[in-house]
Amino acid sequence: MGWLKKLNQFDRIGINNITCLKLSAIFISCFTVQSSVPPVFVQKGKDVLLDVNNVPEDFTIFVWKLEKENSILVTFYPGGNSKISKAYTGRIDHPDNKKYSVILKNLQETDSRVYTGRLTTDDGDSTLVQHNIIGINQRSQTPALLCKSTCWMLQ
Numbered sequence: 705m706g707w708l709k710k711l712n713q714f715d716r717i718g719i720n721n722i723t724c725l726k727l728s729a730i731f732i733s734c735f736t737v738q739s740s741v742p743p744v745f746v747q748k749g750k751d752v753l754l755d756v757n758n759v760p761e762d763f764t765i766f767v768w769k770l771e772k773e774n775s776i777l778v779t780f781y782p783g784g785n786s787k788i789s790k791a792y793t794g795r796i797d798h799p800d801n802k803k804y805s806v807i808l809k810n811l812q813e814t815d816s817r818v819y820t821g822r823l824t825t826d827d828g829d830s831t832l833v834q835h836n837i838i839g840i841n842q843r844s845q846t847p848a849l850l851c852k853s854t855c856w857m858l859q
Contacts, residue, residue, distance in 0.1 A: 741818055741836040746811050748839050755805045756821040756833045764824045766804055771818035771834065780804050813839040
């Protein structure tokens with residue numbers, strides 16, 4: 705339990721909002737969570753659902769985009785048409801039962817970021833949903849640690 709005592713010392717010296725993910729018995733990866741959106745950890749190579757449920761029918765445009773870069777993954781138009789950006793061609797699927805949700809296939813560590821579902825209507829723009837996806841290298845046999853002001857073991 706010496707490692708847990710060490711991790712709790714981060715809070716005492718004023719370093720917080722650090723997420724540590726123990727990926728194997730030897731390797732620990734630490735990164736700062738720069739989003740208020742809770743992270744979802746997805747194994748590299750797996751698919752992840754970017755889900756949205758509350759898209760009104762009277763919209764002008766709905767897009768899935770990368771939060772920080774403003775890059776668009778998919779654009780949906782009224783009537784059900786959609787356009788996948790060239791960078792994501794072959795990596796985006798539409799689930800049968802979710803009209804504006806998308807599946808990002810073959811997740812890579814470089815895909816770790818906040819994905820935003822953004823709606824434009826006659827009344828303006830709004831964010832409907834955000835997903836903070838974090839790709840991890842492998843499924844670990846050891847539990848993961850999530851540290852904010854305290855540490856939790858994720859198993």
